[in-house]
Amino acid sequence: MTGLLDVTDIHKSYGAIRAVDGVSFNVAAGEILGVIGPNGSGKTTLFNTILGQVAPSSGKVLFEGEDITGLPPLRLARRGIGRTFQSLQVFGKLSVRDNLIAAGQEFLDTPARRLFSKPDAGLGQRADEMIALFKLGHVAKLAAGSLSYGQQKLVDIAMAFIPAPRLVLLDEPCAGVNPALIEDLLALLLQLNSQQGGSFIVIEHNMDFIMRLCGRVMCMAQGAILAIGPGEAIRANPAVLEAYLGD
C-alpha cells in the first residue's frame, strides 16, 4: 500500500544494540498516527532515522512515493516534512514572531531574493495568524527563550506548522506542559489537521491525549512494533498491556 509516508523494514543499530529493529508502517494523507511505548523502545530513534537526523542501518523510507531514506533534515523540510523535538528547540534570542517567520522564510524565493525581500519575508500575516491560533499574542514580541516551558513548547509546535507541511512528526508535545495547555494543544492539532489536511505522527506518553487525537496507534517495544491499529484495540492488546500500559 502506498501512503503519504511508507516506512519499510527500518533498522538502526549502535554496536550490538538494535535501537530500531525492522519497523514497517505507513501513514495516509490526513491521518494522525500515535506512537507509544516504554522509554528506550526506539521511538525517538525511529523519528530520527525517518527525519535524516541519523542514517538508518538498513531499510527504506518513501514520502509521496519518492525515496527519502537518509536525506538530511534540510532537504526533508523543503519537501514538506516538519518536526518538533522532545527537548525544547526554539531560537532563544529571537522574538516569538521572528521564530515563526524564521521557520517559514526559507521555503520562499531564492537566497538572493530573500536578501532583498521585506524584513518579514511576506510571512508576517501568516505568523500573526499562528500566534493568534496558539494564543501567543501577549508574548509575540518577547524573546522565545524568556518564555515558560509550556509557552516555548507551543512556539516550537507552531514553528513546525508555519510552512504548512504535509507531514509533521511531533516528539512528546505534552511533556512538561500543564493540563490546561494540553487541552488547548489537542484542540489546536485537531483544528490544524482538519483545516490544513496535514498528517501527523505523534510520540506521546499521555494516553488520554493519544486516544483523543490519533486514528491509529503504534506501540513499540525493544525497537520493534508490538502492535498497530485503532486506539481502543491497542489499549486492550495483552502484549501492549504487559509491555507498556500495565493493568
Next chain:
Amino acid sequence: MTGLGKSLRWPVLILAIIALAVLPTSLKSYGVYILTLWAVYVIAGMGLNLTVGYAGQISLGQAAFLGIGAYTAGLMAKLGFSYLLIVPASASICFLVGLGLGFPALRVQHHYLAFATLGFNMLCFLVFRNEEWLTGGTFGMNDIARPVLFGWHFSRAADFYQLTFGITVVLAVLMALLLRSPWGRAFAALRDNPIRAESVGISTTFYTLMAFAIGAAYAGVAGALFAPLVGFIEPASFTVTNSLAMLLMVIVGGQGRFFGPALGAVIVVLLPEWLRFAADWYLAVFGFMIVVMMVWMPGGLLSLADRWKRP
C-alpha cells in the same frame, strides 16, 4: 525601549553622525589619526560582529583579513589603480578567502574553530612576512599613497578621516539592512539553534559560509583604508594579537548588538590613548579595566541598557 527612547533614537543617531563628521576640526593631527583608526576598526569590528555576534561562529582570524585587504590595497595603489577599484577588490578577495575559512566551521565549532581560525591567521602572517617579493616581508610596504577620487586628494588627515567615516556610515547602513532582512534572522537562527535551523529549512552551510565571507569582506575594506592611513604596512600589524583585540572590541561593546563594535573600538583603540597620563602603567590600567568590565558586564557595555530596563 520606551516610547520616548524610540522617538529620540533617530535624532540622537543623526546628531552623533554629524558630530563625528565635524570632530576633526577640533583635533590635532594625531587625534584625527586615532579617530580614523577607530573608524577603520569599527568597519572590521562590524564584520566580526556579524560572524561572531549574529551568526555565533568564533573567529580569531579577523586581523588576517585586515592584512589581506591592506596588502591588496598597497599593491594596487603602487600599480596605480584607483581607489574606486581598490576597495571593491580588497573586499572581494577577502570575501572569497573568508568563504574558504568558513568551511572548517562546517566541521568544527567553539574552541576547535577558534584554533582553526587562529591557525589561518598565523598562516597569513607567515605569508606576509616570508613572501618578500610580494609583501616586502619584514621591511613592509611603505609610501602607500592616500586616495585621489574624482580629482579630490584625500591627503590631509581630516579629509581622509571624513572619507573613512563616510565609508563606515555607508557600510553600517548596509549591515543594518542585511540584519533586518530575512538573512539576518537566519544568521540569528544559526547562532541560537543550528539543529532547529536545519529542521525548518535554514541551510546552516550557506549561512555559515556567508557569515564568514561577509565578515571578511568588511575587514578587507577596513584593510584597504588602513594601508593609506598609516602609509606603511608590515606583518606585525596583522598578528593573532590584533585579531584578539578585534574580538575584544566586539565582546566589550556587546556581541550581537549593532553598535557594539563602535563602542568596543572606543575602548580598545581610544581608551589606551586616554590612559597615557598613567605613563608606564597605562596598559596595566587598561587590562584591569577590561577584567572589571568583563566580570560585571559579560554581555558587553551595551547590555547595561537591558539592566536599566529591568524592573
